[in-house]
Amino acid sequence: MKNPGLLIALAMVSFMGTAKAQDAIKIGVPVGLSGANSVVAPSVVQAAELAVEEINAKGGILGKKVLLEVADDGSGAAGALKAFDSLIFQKKVNVLISMETSAARNAGLAVVSRGKTPFIYTSFYEGRSCNPYLYVNAWVPDQQVAPIVDFFMKKHGAKTFFLVGSDYAFGRGMLEFTRSYITKMGGKVLGEEYLPMDGSDWTSVIAKLKGAKPDAVITSTAGGAPNVTLTKQLRAAGVTIPYGNLAVDEGTAKSMGADADGIYISGSYLTNIDSAKNKEFLAAMNKKFGANLKTPNDLSVPQYEGIYAYKAAVEKAGSTDADKVIKALAEVSVDGPRGNIRMNKQRHAPLTMYLGQVQKDGTVTVIDVFKDVDPGDQCPNLK
Amino acid sequence: MSILLDILTTAAILYVVAAGLMIIFGVMKIINFAHGGFLTVGGYSTLIGTMIGLNVWSVLLMAFGTGFFFGLLIERFVVRPLYSRPLDAILATWGLGIILGQVITIVFGREVQVVPSPISGASELFGVSYSQYRLILVIAALIIAGGLTLLLGKTRLGLETRAVIMNETLARALGINSSLVRLITFSLGAALASLAGALITPLSSVDPNMGVPWLINAFMLVMVSGVSFMSLAIACLVLGGAQVLVSTYANPVLGGMTIAVLAALMLRLRPKGFARE
Numbered sequence: 143m144k145n146p147g148l149l150i151a152l153a154m155v156s157f158m159g160t161a162k163a164q165d166a167i168k169i170g171v172p173v174g175l176s177g178a179n180s181v182v183a184p185s186v187v188q189a190a191e192l193a194v195e196e197i198n199a200k201g202g203i204l205g206k207k208v209l210l211e212v213a214d215d216g217s218g219a220a221g222a223l224k225a226f227d228s229l230i231f232q233k234k235v236n237v238l239i240s241m242e243t244s245a246a247r248n249a250g251l252a253v254v255s256r257g258k259t260p261f262i263y264t265s266f267y268e269g270r271s272c273n274p275y276l277y278v279n280a281w282v283p284d285q286q287v288a289p290i291v292d293f294f295m296k297k298h299g300a301k302t303f304f305l306v307g308s309d310y311a312f313g314r315g316m317l318e319f320t321r322s323y324i325t326k327m328g329g330k331v332l333g334e335e336y337l338p339m340d341g342s343d344w345t346s347v348i349a350k351l352k353g354a355k356p357d358a359v360i361t362s363t364a365g366g367a368p369n370v371t372l373t374k375q376l377r378a379a380g381v382t383i384p385y386g387n388l389a390v391d392e393g394t395a396k397s398m399g400a401d402a403d404g405i406y407i408s409g410s411y412l413t414n415i416d417s418a419k420n421k422e423f424l425a426a427m428n429k430k431f432g433a434n435l436k437t438p439n440d441l442s443v444p445q446y447e448g449i450y451a452y453k454a455a456v457e458k459a460g461s462t463d464a465d466k467v468i469k470a471l472a473e474v475s476v477d478g479p480r481g482n483i484r485m486n487k488q489r490h491a492p493l494t495m496y497l498g499q500v501q502k503d504g505t506v507t508v509i510d511v512f513k514d515v516d517p518g519d520q521c522p523n524l525k
Numbered sequence: 526m527s528i529l530l531d532i533l534t535t536a537a538i539l540y541v542v543a544a545g546l547m548i549i550f551g552v553m554k555i556i557n558f559a560h561g562g563f564l565t566v567g568g569y570s571t572l573i574g575t576m577i578g579l580n581v582w583s584v585l586l587m588a589f590g591t592g593f594f595f596g597l598l599i600e601r602f603v604v605r606p607l608y609s610r611p612l613d614a615i616l617a618t619w620g621l622g623i624i625l626g627q628v629i630t631i632v633f634g635r636e637v638q639v640v641p642s643p644i645s646g647a648s649e650l651f652g653v654s655y656s657q658y659r660l661i662l663v664i665a666a667l668i669i670a671g672g673l674t675l676l677l678g679k680t681r682l683g684l685e686t687r688a689v690i691m692n693e694t695l696a697r698a699l700g701i702n703s704s705l706v707r708l709i710t711f712s713l714g715a716a717l718a719s720l721a722g723a724l725i726t727p728l729s730s731v732d733p734n735m736g737v738p739w740l741i742n743a744f745m746l747v748m749v750s751g752v753s754f755m756s757l758a759i760a761c762l763v764l765g766g767a768q769v770l771v772s773t774y775a776n777p778v779l780g781g782m783t784i785a786v787l788a789a790l791m792l793r794l795r796p797k798g799f800a801r802e
Contacts, residue, residue: 180635309778337777342729342738345531346772346780352527352654367637370730374639378728379656380647398639 166207167462169194169449170235170259172225172242172250177217178339179243181366182391185436186241186264186445187212192430193449203453204460211235215246222246223253230257236462239448241265241280241441243364244311251276260467262452264444266409268315272521275464277471277485279451280444281410281493283319283388284518289408289497289510290360290386291323298384300357302330306347306372308364309336316362316388332356339364342371348379362388369394377401391439396504403502409440410493411480412506420479438479447478451485489524490517527653528773534659536765537666539784540758541724543743543750544669545717551690551752552710555611558618559599560743562625563592563715564736567722569629572638572731581643585723592719596712604711605704622740630733642727658727665724669717670754677754686710690752745788751800760799764788 171190173183194208202208211233213225222242229235230253238261242250247263251273254261262277269282294300303324307313313336321331332354335347351359359381363369369390376385386406387395392413395402413424423446427435436442452467454474459466475484485491492514498506542564549557557563567588574584603621607614644661647654677683688696689706697703722736729735746764750757764784772780791798 181637335777338781340738341777341781342735343535343772343777343781345535346769346777349527349531349773367730367732367735370637370639371728374642374730375656375728377645378642378647378658380654394637397637399641401639401642401645 166209167203167456168209168211168233168235169452170229170233170238171210171212171240171445172215172222172229172238172246173212173240174217174221174243174246175212175214177221178364178366179217179241181394182241182439182441185393185439185442188427188431188436189438189442189446190239190449192427193446195430196426197449197453203456204462208449208453215242215250217243217246219245219249222250226250226253226257230254230259235259237262237452237467239264239445239452241445244268244271244315247271248311258464260452260464260471262448262471264448265441268312269319269518269520270315272489272524274524275468276489277451277468278490278520279448279483279485280440281495281515282490282517282520283316283323284520285410285493285495285515286388286408287316287320287323288515289495289512290388290406291320291327291329293406293497293509294358294360294384294386295327295329298358300329300384302332302354302356302358304332304351304354304356304359305334305361306344306351306359307334307336307362308339308341308368310339310364312389313339313362313364317360320360320362320388337363337368339368342367344372344375348375348381351381352379356383358384358386360386360388365389365391366394370398373398373401373405391441392498392506393437393439395500395506398500399504400502402500402504405500406497406509407500407506408495408497410495411438411440411443412496412498412508413438414506414508415479415496417479417481419477419481423479443479447476447480447483450476450478451483487517488519488521490520492516526651527655528769530650530653530655530660531773532762532766532769534656534663535769536758536761537663538659538725538728539742539746539761539765540666541662541669542718542721542739543746543757543761544673544754545714545721546743547714547747547750547752547754547757548673548710548717549714550747552686553604553611553614553707555604555614555618556744556747557711557714557718558615558740559622559625560618560714560718561736561740562622563595563718564722564725564739565626565629565733566595567592567719567724568640568726568731568735569633569638570719571723571726572633572640575640585720588723589716589720592722593712593716595719596715597708599715600708600711605707608707622736626733626737633733635733638731640726640731644727662724669720670758674754682706682709742784745785749788749791749798751798753800756799763799 175183215222215225241264254275266280305317307317455467455470459470472486483491495512495515497510546560570588570591574587644658648657685701689703750760768783771783
């Protein structure tokens with residue numbers, strides 16, 4: 143042998159290369175570390191970290207260690223293209239599991255199709271997003287709107303509604319569904335007003351609302367600042383009619399203090415869900431993150447469950463092969479803080495929904511629980 | 526009727542926000558692009574002030590003082606070295622604005638903070654129920670306008686400032702310490718921006734970028750106003766009124782653009798804007 147050293151070096155390199163490829167399963171998490179979602183992204187990353195830590199402690203997936211690759215999608219389309227591209231083609235992740243703004247998700251799906259990588263979307267959204275590689279374990283309007291509208295109509299006798307939203311896919315999609323649901327149930331929509339996502343001056347919108355004199359108001363703004371500005375200005379203008387907020391999370395509602403008193407919210411997760419699994423989950427989160435814990439919410443808990451869903455699908459399929467995993471994702475179920483969840487309805491999942499009301503002291507009182515609400519016809523072409 | 530109140534209160538809010546920018550522009554001939562950053566500083570000092578339990582007046586005073594303090598530091602170390610290079614000074618203030626936003630993010634985090642409003646709810650006025658706080662802002666705008674006019678017209682500092690506005694070189698030749706005038710003016714402009722930030726928190730959220738949307742509108746209003754408080758008031762009423770009308774009768778998305786578009790048109794047709802001379 144002329145050059146044993148070179149041969150050994152080559153052998154080592156190829157051994158390392160194959161060892162790396164076979165040893166770990168990579169989960170890509172493109173999420174809005176900057177931009178509109180930056181407030182909520184830390185909680186999503188924490189949920190993902192706990193799930194991965196727990197899974198690795200029990201031996202990983204199919205005996206392989208699970209690694210997390212987090213990338214910043216800037217909460218928008220441009221950033222999503224970069225993040226998805228780097229995760230799929232550079233980091234070569236096996237799956238993408240994350241929450242995103244609708245703009246980011248729609249842009250990212252193009253890269254997902256090209257890269258043929260399964261994508262579990264863990265954020266509630268306006269519905270009807272369909273892609274052969276996409277699964278959704280969070281709620282759509284068909285599950286979230288009905289509890290609030292029904293409650294307003296039955297308990298408050300509301301017949302007329304005013305809708306306010308942020309001018310983008312989620313705001314418009316949610317309110318479009320709300321309007322058709324209200325009309326279907328015999329109510330009337332007196333007005334529907336939008337402001338750009340970063341708009342903070344609701345003066346003219348509130349003026350129109352007061353002029354129309356509706357029985358109730360339902361809002362669907364972008365998360366974060368728009369919720370706060372709208373609520374503050376509504377309260378400053380003396381608007382006290384029943385107020386249903388389709389897009390506020392428990393944490394933001396709590397921090398709004400007195401202004402949030404009385405707001406109705408509807409979601410698939412509340413921290414005070416009384417189940418053994420939820421208590422176990424919260425204890426584990428508190429233990430891992432302590433004082434740095436970001437309150438688990440309706441956007442971060444599905445992330446935790448999504449990772450477990452992927453684990454179950456890979457174990458059922460026996461491999462990380464995309465087509466096998468895609469098929470298995472519709473068949474497996476996860477027992478998580480939100481209950482037993484299976485994404486078997488046209489890539490979406492029936493969910494138990496909670497109708498809550500924010501109190502003066504910041505707590506959320508559960509008014510009603512709706513078990514296993516069907517997501518409706520989201521992707522009829524994907525059986 | 527309520528739309529008239531909307532116009533009046535919107536004009537008042539715009540005035541309060543733009544006043545600080547205007548005095549800096551008038552004296553130093555530079556646009557302080559850190560204005561948005563100072564608005565944010567005011568918002569966050571309100572957050573701190575309410576957290577430590579100060580009453581409303583102390584909170585406002587604290588916001589004013591914080592802005593003044595940072596204004597002093599910044600004028601001395603960032604703007605003064607660039608006196609002879611106004612374009613570079615403008616760029617420096619833009620960078621400064623970014624830095625202010627990022628430092629606040631590092632210290633406070635990106636989350637939207639909520640500051641409880643001192644007054645909430647509506648009161649009956651001329652037959653309409655209207656937001657009490659917005660009405661109070663009209664009074665605040667009048668007080669600020671009155672205070673600035675008195676400062677400029679009836680004090681020694683005001684006299685020296687007017688001299689520097691008219692002709693800095695001549696003023697210096699007459700022995701006026703124009704550096705001191707610039708220092709005080711910049712600090713006052715920053716303090717006013719900070720106070721404005723404090724005044725708008727009950728109507729908006731406190732987050733590291735809260736000042737940015739106001740910067741464009743304030744900039745446009747100052748461009749069409751020259752250096753007169755009166756013409757700024759008129760500009761706020763006319764352009765602010767147009768914004769309210771467009772937002773209400775067309776849609777709020779167009780309304781957001783109204784001030785910028787009208788200001789640009791105005792400068793094209795009448796470069797002096799609303800100023801008289």
